[in-house]
Amino acid sequence: KNIKIKVPATIANLVCGFDILGMAINEPYDKMEVKLLKTSDIIIHHTDDFGLPVEASKNVAGIVLMKIQEHLNIKNGFELTIHKHIKPGSGLGSSAASAAGAAFAANALLGNILTKEEVVHFAMFGEELASGVRHADNIAPCIYGGITLVKSSDPIDIISLNAPALFVAAVHPQVEVKTSDARQILKKNIQLKDAITQWGNIAGLIAGIEKNDLSLIGRSLNDVIVEPVRSILIPEFETIKRKSLELGALGGGISGSGPSIFMLAEKKETAQKLAHMMKSVYDQIDIDSFVYVSDVN
Numbered sequence: 001k002n003i004k005i006k007v008p009a010t011i012a013n014l015v016c017g018f019d020i021l022g023m024a025i026n027e028p029y030d031k032m033e034v035k036l037l038k039t040s041d042i043i044i045h046h047t048d049d050f051g052l053p054v055e056a057s058k059n060v061a062g063i064v065l066m067k068i069q070e071h072l073n074i075k076n077g078f079e080l081t082i083h084k085h086i087k088p089g090s091g092l093g094s095s096a097a098s099a100a101g102a103a104f105a106a107n108a109l110l111g112n113i114l115t116k117e118e119v120v121h122f123a124m125f126g127e128e129l130a131s132g133v134r135h136a137d138n139i140a141p142c143i144y145g146g147i148t149l150v151k152s153s154d155p156i157d158i159i160s161l162n163a164p165a166l167f168v169a170a171v172h173p174q175v176e177v178k179t180s181d182a183r184q185i186l187k188k189n190i191q192l193k194d195a196i197t198q199w200g201n202i203a204g205l206i207a208g209i210e211k212n213d214l215s216l217i218g219r220s221l222n223d224v225i226v227e228p229v230r231s232i233l234i235p236e237f238e239t240i241k242r243k244s245l246e247l248g249a250l251g252g253g254i255s256g257s258g259p260s261i262f263m264l265a266e267k268k269e270t271a272q273k274l275a276h277m278m279k280s281v282y283d284q285i286d287i288d289s290f291v292y293v294s295d296v297n
């Protein structure tokens with residue numbers, strides 16, 4: 001038995017919802033082929049050369065398959081081929097795609113014996129291996145699609161939101177920002193007044209999404225806690241944000257822990273203009289970048 005799947009990139013946090021909000025986009029995406037083996041081996045192949053480990057216990061997809069195998073106490077193993085197009089370290093949910101894709105495919109091959117929440121639970125072991133933290137804000141939209149709220153990750157409580165028909169422009173500048181480093185620099189304590197601003201933004205964003213109120217979505221895409229600290233790791237972050245708003249973006253910010261930046265737009269043409277501007281900002285300072293235009297998946 002084997003299965004072929006497409007696994008979407010995801011944008012975690014959606015600016016103000018650190019570790020709780022995420023959105024699946026349809027570009028870029030990984031492709032995975034997973035085969036159920038009669039032996040207990042877990043064999044991993046990569047068709048690209050990103051230097052990712054193939055040893056199961058060190059690979060984010062491999063560890064997920066090991067945990068599922070162990071939990072279900074099955075004799076079967078898996079052979080997995082990953083065609084990775086979501087660049088590792090981009091902040092576009094590359095590790096989540098490998099982990100979620102592996103959990104989803106294994107479950108499908110085993111006759112869907114796990115619930116969606118359990119699929120998320122096992123996929124989170126991959127995120128833990130990648131960044132040291134079991135967060136589900138990339139995993140959840142990868143598995144559920146659209147925009148998701150991780151109300152709680154222990155116990156797992158995920159809410160799918162009614163994602164409006166929006167377009168996304170994203171740029172991935174070729175600078176390295178490790179998720180673990182980008183988490184380390186965050187403040188451990190926050191002021192009550194900042195917390196109040198932030199939960200106003202999160203509540204506004206959720207309400208805007210549910211009511212399809214694009215102006216409210218735009219007004220709520222502000223982050224007074226994480227972005228001010230992390231944006232210093234991303235060259236030209238403020239320039240791109242300012243120019244994006246001038247070009248008609250609803251709003252946006254850091255994708256996950258960066259270095260990618262994303263912006264939401266009502267029209268595809270606006271998203272295309274934004275992507276073009278983002279690339280040219282980085283061209284001017286000789287930083288290579290990849291841009292993506294997508295819709296919410």
Ligand code: HSE
Pocket residue numbers: 012013018019020091093135137138179182183256257
């Ligand atoms: N919510 C996580 C963070 C996403 O911002 O650190 C990282 O992929």
